[in-house]
Amino acid sequence: MAQFDTLDIIVLVILLIGTVAYFTKGTYWGVPKDPYANSYAFANGHKAGKTRNILEAMEESDKNTVVFYGSQTGTAEDYASRLAKEGSSRFGLKTMIADLEDYDYENLDTFPADKLAFFVLATYGEGEPTDNAVDFYEFVRGEDTTFSNGGTADDKPLENLKFVAFGLGNNTYEHYNSMVRNVDIALTKLGADRVGDAGEGDDGAGTMEEDFLAWKEPMWAALTEKMGLEEREAVYEPIFSITERDDLDADAEEVYLGEPNKNHLEGKQKGPYNSHNPYIAPIAESRELFTIKDRNCLHMEIDIKGSNLSYESGDHIAIWPTNAGREVDRFVDVLGLVDKRHTVVSVRGLDPTARVPFPTPTTYDAAVRYHLEIGGPVSRQFLASLAAFAPNDSAKTEMVKLGSDKDYFSEKVSQQYLNIAQVLERVESTNRWTQIPFSIIIEQIKKIQPRYYSISSSSLVQKDKISITAVVDEIRVPGSENVVKGVTTNYLLALKQRQHGDPSPDPHGLTYAINGPRNKYDGIHVPVHVRHSNFKLPSDPSKPIIMVGPGSGVAPFRGFVQERAAQSKAGEKVGQTVLFYGCRKSAEDFVYKDEWEFLAAQSVKKTLGSSFTLFTAFSRETPGKKIYVQQRLEENAALVNELLQKQKANFYVCGDAANMAREVNAKLAKIISEHRGISLEKGEDIVRGMRSSNQYQEDVWS
Missing domain, CATH: 2.40.30.10 (Translation factors)
Incomplete structure (x- = not known):
């Protein structure tokens, strides 16, 4: 029998500890998922890493309703918070919100029939789950998914799960609201029972907020009937306590003045740097x-x-x-906080599942300047909730009207692009809104992203x-x-x-x-x-590429062309590189003009692979004649089709999703159909196939 020496034993122990830590995700040691998580996360009741079992978390905090969110920019998280708050105040539900990446899902098959799950899910990019929802999405849609009791999809393991679903999407993207649609299908296939219709909000049409409000009332009605809920008069119940600290000055070393976490507070920069921990870069x-x-x-x-x-x-x-000083000043002024802006406050969750969105203790000024999205759009629901804290009856009447009258709200607020401080100023400019609790501000204004x-x-x-x-x-x-x-x-x-x-x-x-x-x-x-992005050059540099990027949409293509020039200089074979670029006027907003002209000259000298070709479109160069990139695309249809069909070129689009990207997509389908002698429908099918195989890639925004 082999003998183990001391070194062998040490190595085996380390391997054992590492294996246990990996499979338990640190739950035995109470270690946060993010090892650089801030100390304030624990102080505010968010027991990161204590358990990844959602049912245990609900049991420990005495909850019967969980509102999961999949969010990329914070909007879905905001809606999840609003649903949890409304469920508690109107219907007496014991709610908690939960980040999808904080939990495992094998035990959803043990979800009790008397509890509820909400899923508020944003669709990111081209039909993808948000970063924090990837594991959940892959799990519920997996072909070989197995639950804690050994059940598979054929066994309908989620038959006790009652769920509500709302999606956040953008109709300018091809895969509109695919996240909520696919999750709805997957959960239903697994036996879960959806209550009410799955809601869909459309950011592309600018109707997200109204879509949400229109969906939630029928949803609450369906839920009331299904679960035997009783509605009660909604009275504001704070989620956070705000304590003004007479014992601390703003310059005290433990007071956060905008630092995102404890390392930054202590003047340290420690990686890894990510969405929770920025690098302060020169x-x-x-x-x-x-x-x-x-x-x-x-x-x-x-x-x-x-x-x-x-x-x-x-x-x-x-x-x-960082929020603009002018807007910070406006905000603290309208709330009557000017004289208290540098007062130190501690914010604490009144519920064990409430997560304070910024580190404390801090000051009113720091919270507003560095952490709250004070310049963002305002919701009718928020204005309705503030009516009770109006400084006088006339202001209260106006806030009730703004909160209840969709058309009036659109005319006075949405169409004017007013932020919350501007709304309050216009409703009542003489008296300050000093009765508004700062807790409701934290609850209703999402964290700046x-x-x-x-x-x-x-x-x-x-x-x-x-x-x-x-x-x-x-x-x-x-x-x-x-x-x-x-x-x-x-x-x-x-x-x-x-x-x-x-x-x-x-x-x-x-x-x-x-x-x-x-x-x-x-x-x-x-x-x-x-x-990191999936918007990538082909792994084989000899493959041709076609890029369409008007305005600042040309940004990633500058990187692409730089890279291919470097590859060519290093002796690699680089395929044809074609860029369609558009702006208003060649003498005003033609970005990187000198660089493109230099590269084109280098191309002639054969120092950038076979060629670099730039096609320009100037929309206001000639009076009465607007030229856009999609027209240049059509003018060069033969080249485009040849590169796509014969050389399997990659096709890239970057820029405005609502107009340019959609029109480029349609134009490409037309080019393919005409030059290959097929119907437009078949051309559209080919473009869809290119998207599916990543031959056609987009990096677009609305």
Whole structure:
């Protein structure tokens, strides 16, 4: 029999511990799923890692209803929170909300018949689950899925599960609301019983909020009948307690002034950097790409050296924004918090499942400036809930009307693109809204989310720097003085202005806290992380590619072309590289013009594979003659079809989903049908097949 020495035993013990930790996901040690989770997560009742068994979590917290969410930008999480709150206040349900990635699902077959599950599910990209819903989605749709009692799909293992479903989608994408549709089918196939219709909200049509409100009332009626619920008068019951701290000053070392977690509070930068933990990155370079004064397009180089962040062409960089000072001032003023803005407050969940969305103790100013989406659209439901806290009867009457009259709300709020502080100002401009509990603000205004931008560089060319290309956003409201400014792009503009010598950057009168909390971003820094994408070049560089990217949609294609130029320079065979680019005027907003012209010249010299070809479309170059990329596509239909049919080229689209991307899709189907002598329907089928096989890829937004 073999003898084990001390080293053997140590190795075996380590392997055993690692194996147990892997299969239990750390539950035996109470370790958070994210090892860099902040200490405040535990202080607020979110026992991360304590159990991945949802039924145990519900039992421990005495809940009979769980509202799961699959969310990419925070909107689905917001709706889940609202449903949980309404279920509790109107119907006495004992609710909790749950992030889908925090739990396992093998034991859903033991879900009691007297409990409820809600699923609020956003569809991300081209019909994909959100990042936090991937494992759940694959589990419930898996062909060989097995539950805790050994049951498979044929056994209808979820026959006791009663569920409610609402989806968040965008009709400008081909796979509209596919997440909720597919989950609904999968759960039903497994024997679960859906209560009411599966709701679908449409962000593409701008009706998400009204779709949600129209769906939920019939849903509550169906649920009341099914479960024997009794509706009661809804009275506001806070989820969070807000305690003003007389014992702490704002400059105390334990007070969070905008830092996202404890490491940042203590002045440490520790990876891995992700959606919970940004890297405070230096901006190495910034410049304007447009030559006109009334529009801005920024090129920035983000330095990631030493961070262990990595990227590939086609990935996204997430920018963590800061709210504009003007809007922060407006917000604290309308709530009557000006004199208390730097008062330290502790926020605590009154329910063991309530998760405070930011670290505490903090200040009112820091919470509003760094953590709450105060510039976002307002819901009718939120305004209705604030009516009880109006400063006078006339304001209360107006808030009730705004909350109950869909058309009136649309005219006065939605069409004016007003944020919550602007609404309150217009309803009552003389008196401050001091009766509004700060707890309801935290509950109803979602956490500010990172914004994702296509990376416009190649890691083969600059692995330690990430380029971004961003048009500075604004919406001018017709017939109104209100101009809505993009939160993140104007923040970036302010950073650019500071880098170029403006001591007090003030883009459009917005002002920003450029130096960050406690001046930790001094020296022109920005919080970032990287999100990897499926929008990728073919693994074989000899394969041709066709790219369609008007405006800032050209960003990832700059990275693609850089990469193929580098591959060619390294001696690899690079296939034909074709770019369709459009803008308004060649002398005003033709981004990277010099680079494209240089690459085209290099192509002639055969230093970029077989060729680089640029087709341009200028929509306002010639009066009365608007040219768009889809027209250039049609003009070069023979080349496009040949590259697709004979050389199996990859086809890429980046930019506006609602108009350009949809029209390019239709134009390509027409090109294929005409040049292959087949019907338009068959051409459309071929394009769908290209999408399914990833020969056709999109990185689009609405």
